[in-house]
Each structure stands twice: as C-alpha cells, then as structure tokens.
Amino acid sequence: MPTDHHSPLNPAEERELKALEAGLAGKPVDADLADFAALAADLEASRPQPDPLFATELDQAVADRFPPEWLADRSRRPGRGFFARLGSRFGFDGQSLAPLATGLAGLLIVLVAAGIAFDGGGSDSSIDDVANPQNAASNAESVQAGSASGAEAVPQSTTQDRASDAGSDGSTGLPYSVERAAGSAAGVQNRDVARSVRITLATPPEDLQETSNRIIEVADSFSGIVMRSSVTGGEGDGRASFSLLIPSDKAEAAVAELSSVADLRSRTQESVDITAPTVSAKQRLRTARARVESLLAELSEAPDDEARRKVARQLYWARQNVASLTASLEQLERKVSFTPVNVAVETGGDSGSDSGWSIGDAVGDAGHLLAVSAGVAVVALAVAIPIGLMVLVALAVNRAWLRRSRERALRDE
C-alpha cells in the first residue's frame, strides 16, 4: 500500500471520525457527537439507488457475460471512444490503447530513422573492408553463403566448395574489391590491392587433356600469361596444374570462365592491400630522384677533380638506389596489374559427372544449416529484445500518465 504524507488526526477529530463510524453502524454515540452520527445516517440514507429497469438489464448482461449486442449498444453511447470500443470488441481494456499506439508509432519512427542512418554508414565501412596494409601475408577466409548477417561486405577471400554448376548461379564473380583494383587500370585508383586466385577443378580421367587445353585457351583469350603448366597422366589418377597471370581488369571474367571449364571443386581468392607500400615506394623513388638531381647540380659546380670524383661516387649509388626503387615499384604495380591464377585439375575420387552426396556432405550441410539458424535466432533476439524493452518502457510511461491524468480530473472537477 502506498504511503502518503498527511497530518494525523488530533484526538478530537479521531472521536468525530469514530462517531461517524458508529452512526453508520447504528451504534450509540456521545451526546456531543450526535450531529456526526446523524449526518452519517443521513448520508447513508441519501445514497443514489439504481433505476430498477437498469438493474434488471445489468443483471441479465452479467448473466450472459456481456454479449456482443449489449456491448454494441453501450458502445454507441457517448463516452466510449474508438479505442474503448475496440477493446470491448476484442476483450481487452482499450482505454490505454491511444497513448500506447502513439508510443509505438514513435518507436517505429525512431527505428526507421536508425535503420536509415546505419545503412548509410554500413556501405561506407564495407568499401574499406580490405586487408590490413601492415599485413604482408594473405588472409584467407571462408564466407558462408547465405550467412545470417546477410552481409554483402567485401570479403578478403572466399572459398566455394562443391559448386555443382559453377557459373550458372551468379556466385562465381570476384569480390567487389577486385573490381576496384581492376578499375584502377582504368584510372580510378583508390586502393592498390594485389589478388590471387586458386581454383581446383575435377574432370574424368579421359577428359584431362581436353580440360587442360581449354584452360590454356581461356588464358589466351583474356590476354593471360601461362607462367607454368604441367599435365601428368595415369589411368584413373591424372592431374594437371597451371600458373597463370591474368590482367587484373579481366581477372573476374577469366576466373568465371575457368571455373566453368570443368566441375569446380574449390576456389580461393586472396587479397592484400598494398596501397601503403606502393605509396611509400613512390615517395622514396621521388626522394631518390630528387637526390640524383641534386647531385647532378652539385657535380656541375664541383670546384676541382677531387670534389667531382666524390660527387660522382655519391651519384653512382644514388642512381643505383633509384633503379632499385623503380624495380620495387614496378613489381608492386605488376601485382596490381596482373592477378596470379593457379588452376589444379584432379581426376581421382568422386571427380567427374557423378557428383554424389555423401554422409559427410550431409553432416556438413546440416552443420551449415544449424549455424545459419543460430545466426538468424541471434539477430532476431538482437532486434526483439531492445524493441521489447522499449515497449515495456512505453507501457510503464503510459500507465503513469493515465494515473496522473485521472487524479488530475478528480482535482480539477
């Protein structure tokens, strides 16, 4: 029971109060308090009585558990607003619906605004999702298709297993950042990204040579360079391997076509952001060239042979430095301009047209499905819990507002 501050009654007032109680109960009181008892009795006698017709109707309505026609008739009377009628129709207290609906509408507006704000920031972050420039090693990650996050972010590498129909599902394209790197060849350079791709194909033994020939043809068609190729045959266990260099602006299409030459068993794409070392190499090269220019000027102004020989030695080493830096920069630029693609062709095991589905595959798929389901559940909770909390807050605020409003009506009437 809530405690409220009030001045306690003094003894005389306590006596008067008891006299009122006694008057209600029909008990005798002291003579000096007879007025109080009489007033209590008069008040009780003056209490309003319900109209007999109304009382009968109400008795019947209660017996019938307030049938819909009774509620409909009552709802047409003044004093029952939309939410109250709605509540009566569906069996809940509609009085608090109006502020609750307002609160939920406000919550919806906040959520939509937050979603728009985060979506605008998210795309920017995905653009910068590249390998750490400090990390010279490649970062290989597997990106689960249809992940719960639904992220279409820039993967640093993707591994696609058992693509039964490579190239037809549109999932064989290279990541976004490779397009950026390819775009650099067209003059739009934001980052320098070195990429490499490993593809493993499967083919029947009798088709090994044909598949190998097809791989060479694809490389040629995209102006690629075959750095190394090897085809080793044996009945039932042949294999082939190719090291290709494909121009980066054509790498995406080339990889897609290479993936469709035979059954795709795996594909790994790796990337390294070499923007920082490239920029650094360019700066060092500029500095080195400036040093050469400076030494040339110094050489022309040398006062004597001894000074000239000294400057000439410095100039020699400076030019060596320029050459070395130039070579390093060209090597970095080649990494961006050309994408190494290593293709391996296998013929053993379950290669070929018979793409069976083993128990291991079933277990793997089940695990993947569970992971996706768990991810969906986590995301759903992440959304539902804050919303639930905000709804609870809205309900509490609504209840407090309603209570204050009613008390105010009592004071102001």
Added chain:
Amino acid sequence: MRSTDMDAMIEADRQGAAGIVDFEQLYRASRDDLYAYVAGLLKNRAAAEDVTALAFERALQKWDRFDPGRGTPRGWLFGIARNAALDELRKRRRETELDFDPPDERDDRFGHGDDERLEAVSAALSRLPAAEREIVALKFFSGLNNTEIAEATAISPSNVGTRIHRAVTRLRANLEEDFENAN
C-alpha cells in the same frame, strides 16, 4: 444494511477462502454499492449507469487475473470502477472546455422527494470538490471499510480516515451555510 451475499463474501474473505468468491457473487453483493459510488461522484444518472456497466464489464474481463493476495475483491472491483469514473470525468472536462454552455443536469439529479433534510444533504454534497465527494461516496454510499477504500484509491488506510474527516467537515460547513442562506 449489508446484503447476505456481501456478508457471505466478506466471511469467505476473512477465512482466506477468496477462491470461493465467484464473479456473480461479487456482482450481487456490490451492484447497488458500486452504482451509488459512481452516481455520487458523477452526479449524473445516465453517466452513472454507463460507468457502472463498464466497470462490471471490465471486472468480468479481468476476473481471471484477480490476485487474492493483493487485496479484497471489493477493493479490486471499486478500483476498476474508480478508474472508469475518473475517465468519465476526464472526458467530461474535455467536452466542457469545448462547450460554451454547461450541460443541464437538472433532470438527472437524484431527488429525495419530500425529505428536505436529505435534499439538503444531497445539495451540500454536490457542492463538494470531486475528491472529497468521492471519499464520501465510497464511505457512506458504498459501505466500504477504510481498508477497502485504501485499496480502491491507492492511498494509505490512515489517510483514508483523514480525508473522510476533512470531507465531512466541509460538508457540515456547506450545510450550515445553506441553512443560513435559507433563513
């Protein structure tokens, strides 16, 4: 005098057997008391009938959720009725702000025939502020004890006594004033 239904219900409450009290029993024991309270507060017969019906309708909807451990059935019921009546007051206040002419309630007064004393008491009561009129209605029209009034109004039982005394004191003052004006 209280009805036998109410006596049985109160006895069941006292014995901690609140589960025996069903809604029909509560309704029979409280119908007239609840109407009297609402009518005393609202001073309008039509509004009192609507609010009384609404209160019982809501109580029936919520009866399954009534927790005997948190109070008596009557206290709980009158709490529902109080909210419904205050909502009516809120609505009336909003409509009054828009209306230039106040509603004519002469036809809805609760007349007491030729009993001048009761008429005087009613007239003096109607001039009390709503908060004091309410406490008088709960105590003298509905027959609630101070504990039940405290449950219905969410104030402490000791404060109930204080408010009753204050309301009755003002009522007596109104009566004396009316008497002097009449003479």
